[in-house]
Amino acid sequence: MLVNHLLIIDDHPMVVKGYCYTLAGIQEDLNLVFHEANSCDNVLQKMNDSDSDFYQIALLDISLPASTCGIAVGGEDLGLRIRSKFPETKIIVQTGLNDISVITNVFHSLKPEGFLIKSDIDEDVLIEAVSAVVRGKNYYSPSVRHLLSNQNFEDVYVDSLNRKILYHLSLGFKMKELPDYIPLSLPSIERRKKDLKSLLGVANGSNQELLHAARTKGFI
Known part of the structure; x- marks a missing residue:
């Protein structure tokens, strides 16, 4: 029987331990092997150490802090790197x-096989999610399904480059410095910043208002 290696990625070790404890009840049935990672840096190292084979499943907290090296600006960006290098x-x-804007953005960018809102997660939801994904099905927790069925579904997509712009602005970098860290010209970055302000509802706002809106939406 195929061994299913599950990488649980969360910057709260007690959460990881709790998930392992909960999933222990189906570990034998699904032939699960648990692995842990508590930071973007930890996962990036695991990716560098793996030429071809990686974990069958990654349970990823998209609210992870950025990596210290700046390669991944958060959990969603890390997920994109996993998806790109290990599409299986x-x-x-x-x-x-x-x-809804966070959920919309993640569906656009990652197209995850499973999506859980933490307030939905209990023993049954976690077990159902992992069991479904191991068996080749998708699983979305109740709040995700409710938001996706909302008639006011928003189309707010903040791609990897836009997140890098927000991330570096949040660190205090000046606009003229951003081309040193982002592979775009300054005019392109300016256009993207203008589009971001419109997307996040602060079209005529300052950079600080843009960053506040981005933090509120969970993009930084």
Whole structure:
């Protein structure tokens, strides 16, 4: 029987331990082997150490802090890197942000096999999600299904380059410095910043208002 290696990625070690404890009840039935990672840096190292084979499933908290090296600006960006290098890995996203724009963005970018809102997660939901994804099905927790069925579904997509712009602005970098860190010309970055302000509802606002809106939506 195929061994299903499950990488649980969360910056709260007690959460990881709790998930392992909960999933122990189906570990034998699904032939699961648990692995842990508590940071973007930890996962990036695991990716560098793996030439071809990676984990069958990644349970990913998209609210992870950025890597210290700046390669991944958060959990969603990390997920994109996993998806790009190891397309066979199935990704179950988890987030504490119950916001339609966050969910929309993640569906656009990652197309995860599973999506869990943390307030939905209990023993049954976690077991159902992992069991479904192992068996080749998708699983979305109740709040995700409700938000996706909302008639006011928003189309707010903040791609990897836009997140890098927001991330570097949040660190205090000046606009003229961003081309040194982002592979775009300054005019292109300016256009993207203008589009971001419109997307996030602060079209005529300052950079600080843009960053506040981005934090509220969970993009930084």
